[in-house]
Amino acid sequence: MHELSLRFHLERKTGGLSRIIERGTKGIETIVRFTILNTFPTFIEFLLTAIIFWRGYGFSYLAVTAVTVWLYIWFTVKASDWRISIRRTMNNSDTDANTKAIDSLLNFETVKYFGNEEMEAKRFDQSMARYEKAATSVWTSLGWLNFGQGVIFGLGTTVMLVISGLSVLNGHQTVGDFVFINAMLLQLSVPLNFIGFVYREIRQGLTDIEEMFDLLEVKPEVVDAPDAKELVIGKGAISFKNVHFAYDPARPILKGISFEVPAGKTVAVVGPSGAGKSTLSRLLYRFYDVQSGTITIDNQDLRTVTQKSLRKVIGMVPQDTVLFNDTIAYNIRYGRPSASEGEVTTAAEIAQISDFIRHLPEGFETKVGERGLKLSGGEKQRVAIARTVLKAPPVLILDEATSALDTTTEREIQAALDIVSKNRTTLVIAHRLSTVIGADEIIVLKSGAIAERGTHADLLAQNGLYASMWNRQREATQAEEHLKQVRENDDLGVVNRLAPAN
Incomplete structure (x- = not known):
């Protein structure tokens, strides 16, 4: 599943996917167990029984045995195939639930x-009601299958015992022969029932693994070229050259984007929602391949290098940091699993989260909960920064890393990010323009194309889209700070009124 592309995982349903894999692996275990370990000895037993009847009592007994076994197996196959559609309905309902x-x-x-x-x-x-109905039908149909099998074997047994009984009356066989034939038929019923059971289980197992094998047949959208080489990182300069990209051919996202991020410099990309900002980071990570144009790092086309070597040199601090349900130390060390405790502690200090961790009862061993929900947004972002610091990548992507935070926390996180991005080739994808003032170049995207570019001062002087966005955000920030000040004054006034007079 990890080999598949981002598009597949964006469309997945986690619960159904896990159930498909669980059923599939159990189905494989069932098929292997029955086909290899049990079926062969059963056929040997059939063969020996047939030889005994043929050599001891004649061809008629062999013929009745063969017809009984054939009818039994034919009925089992037909009935089991009929039950498979019910089984599929049950599996679909189970997956949906x-x-x-x-x-x-x-x-x-x-x-x-x-x-x-x-x-x-x-x-x-x-x-679950649909699952219950289908499961009831599965077991009801199994009852009819077993009933039919019993009728067929019972008829075969009756015919053979009638033949043997007549032979006893005519003096051709003894009562001992009659009892022996009956005992052999009872002995034969065990492997015969087992063969029916094996076929049912194998068919059900094949049905259970169908969807898992469908998953295994899904081809990754992005694969390494046959002659792909390791990315050789030098200074870490990034270049987008006439890049066109669309998730859907009918809706282009990027329309001929060209810009460079010089080694050790910071370039910010801003623009309205839907302009294609986050798509740049996904293309740089090669979650998707461009339709035309090239993206290079140190003049190496990303499509000509291995994905593993590419992602090894890039660090990402995303907007929505999702942590593993494990300890803080584990989540920080995820950036470099071989890191020592001292290196983890240093990374936490650089990310300005070490003081917070020290005050926790369990320190670095504190569990963060499902998706890190026990931590605040700012704390999760600091863990993400520490994780990236530990990875120590030469190329850094900050994908709206502070847009979901309040103004105070944003400033604290931005200070940590400034330290991390120093002397690293950094691509900043930002919503809040206050976080990119110090960028070496700011690129303004609009509808998938570059509308403006330059430094913060240059763009304000152009009085275009960037200046308009800056003025709106500044007004919003001033209004937010004014409202905060009013609330603080109101709270102070209430305290003064409640305070006792001297």
């Missing part, structure tokens, strides 16, 4: 915000 359950639990807070617990329970119950 698990998808809804996992999705609902992952979005626990959203469910609570809107008070939709009953709605989620109802959606899950509807899926």
Whole structure:
């Protein structure tokens, strides 16, 4: 699954995917166990029984045995094939129910915000009702299958015992022969029933692994070229040359983008939502390949180097930091799993989170919870920064790393980012323009094309799109700070009124 491209994972349903894999692996285990370990000895037993009947009692007994076994197997195959469609319905319902359950639990807070617990329970119950109906049909059909198998074997046994009984009355066989034939038929029923069971289990196993093999047949959208080489990093200069890209051919995202990020410099990309800013970082990571144009690092086309070597030299601090449900130390060390405790501590200090960690009862061993929900937005961002510091990449991408934070926290995080990005080739994708004032160059995107470019002062002097965005954000920030000051004054006034007179 990790080999597949970003597009696949953006469209996935985590709960259903995990259930498909779980069923598939169990189905493979079932098929291997029955086909290799049990089937061969059963066929040997059939063969020996047939030889005994033929040599001891004649061809008629062999013929009845062969017809009984053939009818039994034919009926089992037909009935099992009929049951497969029911099994598929049950699997689909099970996948759907698990998808809804996992999705609902992952979005626990959203469910609570809107008070939709009953709605989620109802959606899950509807899926489980379909699963219950299909599962009941599976077991009901199994009852009919077993009944049919019993009838066929019972008829075969009756015919052979009638033949043997007549032979006893005519003096051609003894009562001992009759008892022996009956015992052999009872002995034969065990492997015969087992063969039916094996076929049912194998067919069900094949049905269970169908969807997993469909997953295995999905081809990655981005693959290394046959002659791909390791990326040789020098100074780390980045270049976009006439880059065109679209997620959907009918809706172009980038339209001939060309710019450079010189080694050790910082270039910021700003613009309205939907302008294609975050797409640049995805292309640089090679989650997608460009339709035309080239992206290079140190004059090496990203399509000619291995993905592993490319991603090894790039560090990312995203807007929405999702942490693993493990300790703070684990999440920081994820940037470089071989790092020592001292290196982890140093990275935390650079990210300005070490003081916070020291005050925690368990320190670096504190669990962060599912997706890091036990930490605040600013704390998660600092962990992400520490993780990137530990990776020590020559190329850094800051993808709206502070846009979801309040003004005070943004300034603190920005100070840490300034330290991290120093002397590194840095591409900043920003929503808040106050975070990119010090960039060596600012590129303004609009509708997938470069509308303006220059330093902060140059762009303000042009009095264009950037200046308009800057004025709107400055007014919003001033209004926010004014409102904050008013609230502080109101709170102070309340305290003064409640304070006792001297």
